[in-house]
Amino acid sequence: MKKILKITGIVLIGILILLVIIGSVFLIKASNFSKKNMSLLGNEAPLIKKDGIGFRDLNKNGQLDVYEDVNATLEDRVDDLISQMSIEEKAGTLFVTMIGATPKGEPVEGPILSTDMLSVAMSLMLPTNSEMIAKKKMNSFNIISSLEANLMAKYNNAIQKMAERTRLGIPITIATDPRHGTENNPGASIYTPSFSQWPSSLGLAATRDTVLVREFGDIARQEYLSVGIRLALHPMADLATEPRWGRNNGTFGEDANLSAIMTKAYVLGFQGDSLGKTSVACMTKHFSGGGPQKDGEDPHFPYGKEQIYPGDNFDYHVIPFTEGAFKAKTAQIMPYYGIPMEQTDENVAFAFNKSIITKFLRDSLNFQGVVCTDWNLISDSKLGEARAWGVENLTPKQRMKKVLDAGCDQFGGENNPELIVELVKEGALSEERIDVSVKRVLHDKFKLGLFDNPYVSENKALKIAGSKTFRDKGKVAQQKSVVLLKNKSLLPLKKGVKIYAEGLTNPKVLMGYGSLVKRPEKADVILTRIRTPFDPRSEYFLEGFFHQGRLYYDEEEKKELLELITQKPAIVVVNLERPAILTEIEKESSALLAEFGVTDEILVELLFGKVAPTGKMPFELPSSWEAVQKQLEDLPYDSENPLYSFGHGLTYK
Incomplete structure (x- = not known):
């Protein structure tokens, strides 16, 4: 027995040593890869003084360029920057994907050890921060980490400094899914205890209080700003007309008019009356309404790709956008994954659908802001197969062209700007078409003031995020x-x-x-x-x-x-x-x-x-x-003999 135990012990020690060696090799390779990416970066941007005012010399050429000049017009700044950008830099600007921080609030440059298994998984699945920023020249990211406010602020400053050291110093736009709920769903929301806690969008709708909803947006804006988040990947203006749909809890319910007034108040809270340096931009989703999923199955998954309208009620699902999001001047729009079956000249998903994006959203409704696809439409990845519903037969490069031809600007959940570079160099896409989308993205960055100062205070973040005043207001909403x-x-x-x-x-x-x-x-x-x-x-x-x-x-x-x-x-x-x-x-x-x-x-x-x-x-x-x-997927209040009707609610006598 002792001999068996001794042999077993030797084997276990051997396995442990082998794992340590393999892990060490892996970490050394990751470290060398990170150093190689970081070597692509230059110096930090020095300050240039003009008339007693300091300007950031983002391209480090010793002079004040138009795009660096806060006193120049928005259009002039955008045009000047576009004229200096390479096709690689332009391509990188058209991507926004997941990014994570270490538990200490530092950029992820290799596998991390943490009790947060999602963070560990993302560190193994996603490219490093430096690869995406320095090598791929990307400058928009969806942060998935949930840390203390000062550590989130620290992380913002770290990646903004990394971006400052790129050739043109284009700042990072940090985006996020909702963070103010009481639950965690990595596919749709991120539980963040350092922020104030509020009810879900359904709960906000249940209050029927648009003043409170706008106040929520304003409080969430301040908390986001304090840690460097400048783009909200919300609200959801979809309608909960299909009760089985798994994302009903992100909506304002099944009534289009209620959703419209709630959506409007929500966006105004985040953005203000116009997009500015103290705003958080909203990417309202999912145009033209992602609720009527066949049998309630969600199009994140292959079995839910069909969106249907058996009640011929397509227009009803557009009301929260036309009467809510657009009246509040939402900065950006996201289409959903599904295929609007038999609603356009081809049965392809919204982001690939020119009839939806260009003819309807752009031309008919005159929306000229950024349109960003939902996540992972183009390429298969460690996260699963591409959700390229209706165009599964196309290659990733062909899908990318079809999205741009449809009228979208940015690719969510993707990190392959090299495909756009190839399309341009092959003559399949003109650089002028790329410029149209790059300008839209840059417009928002300039309006938000990111080119002038993207940094935040770690100490102020701790005081602002999750303050007693904000938490108390969240309790009132609950x-x-x-x-x-x-x-x-x-x-x-x-x-x-x-x-x-x-x-x-x-x-x-x-x-x-x-x-x-x-x-x-x-x-x-x-x-x-x-x-x-x-x-x-x-x-x-x-x-x-x-x-x-x-x-x-x-x-x-x-x-x-x-x-x-x-x-x-x-x-x-x-x-x-x-x-x-x-x-x-x-x-x-x-x-x-x-x-x-x-x-x-x-x-x-x-x-x-x-x-x-x-x-x-x-x-x-x-x-x-x-x-x-x-029930019909696209119709509200069509359940036979409901237990309780829309709008029901008692109080104490």
Whole structure:
């Protein structure tokens, strides 16, 4: 036995030594590759003094160029910079992809060790920061890291300094998916505890308060600005007309007019009345409305590529853009992945579709801002196959040309500007066409003031992001977003009541109001928090983060829940990511509430009447799975005999 253990120990030590050697070789290679990229960079930009004012000499030529002059007109600055850019620099400007920071707020230049597995995975899957900035000459990125505010600010300054050392010193535009919710979904949002916490977009819609939504946008703007984020990859102006769709929780619900006023307020909060140096630009998505997915399946995945209009209701889905985003002058637009089936002269996805982007968005609606594709449409990658729906037969280079021919400007989730360079050198694309899109991207960079000063204060970031004032306002929004669906004279609860609770993250918050008991039979009231049901999936990357499929609780889930809530008067609180089927649960509960991202503390205050619920449903709740299956994907409020209608919401008498 001792001999076997000794041999096993020797083998394990050998394996460990081999892994260390392999890891060391890998790290040395990564370090050498990083040094090679960094060697492509030049000096930092010195300051030039003119009339007592300091200007950044971004191209380091010792003189004040027009594009460096803050007093020159916007058009003159853009034209001057374009005239100095190589085709490689222009091509790099047309890409925006994921980028990450180390846990210490430094650029990722190789594999990182961290307890955050997403950051580790991204460090292995994505090119290094220096490769994208110095070698590929890219200058727009979607940051995926969630750090303390000072570390995010530190990271911004580090990559801005790297960009400053490129030939022309073109600054970085840092973009992000939503960060102010209470949940984490790497495919759509990033949980960031250092920022204030707010309800989801559905919750904002439930408040019916456009002033509050604009205030949210303004607070989020300040928090983004403090850490260097200048482009919001939101809001979603899509409509939740298909209850099974996994991204309903990012919308403002199923009503086009409600979505329009919420979208307008949201964008105005981020951008202000016009795009300027204190703005965060909004990339409103997903034109022309990504909600009516066939059977509710999401087009992130091959089985969800078809977007259909059985109710002939295409125009309804455009209203949040025309009456909301465009009236607020959204800086940018993102089309979705899906194919608008039988709506144009060819069944290809929105970003490849000239009828949608040029004829409709550009010509009919006169949108002249940046149009950026959704992520990973062009090339297969470690993240999965390209979502090139309708043009799967084309090569990556051909897909890229088709996107530009359609009228889009930037490629999301891609890092292959060399394909554009090849297209131009082959004569398949003119440099003049590239210039049109580059100018649009540069316009926003100049308007945001990035060329004049892209740096932020780490100390100020800590004071601004997540400040008490901002967190308190987020709590108010959470309070106003909760919808009281049913109340059989149970709420508000009286102090001292005995409560048995399940599903709370922090049950101890009840102790200041009632007494917490360990068994249902000892309770006066049962309280349980539940979530919207879904079908777990794991075939494709990110699929596990998208809650799709069924809206009903399976027999096991339902049996367990009903057995609990039939023992005593029961309060059921359901987090609605999508319109869950609650018919049997509603029948057995004494009180039923819907929430869209609310803490236990806020919930308890509502239950005990410290504040009264005032929210209104942003979509209707179906009464059965059969009713869901009969609904038409593009029509609002078309469920047979809904359990609760759009706009339903009670309060305390």
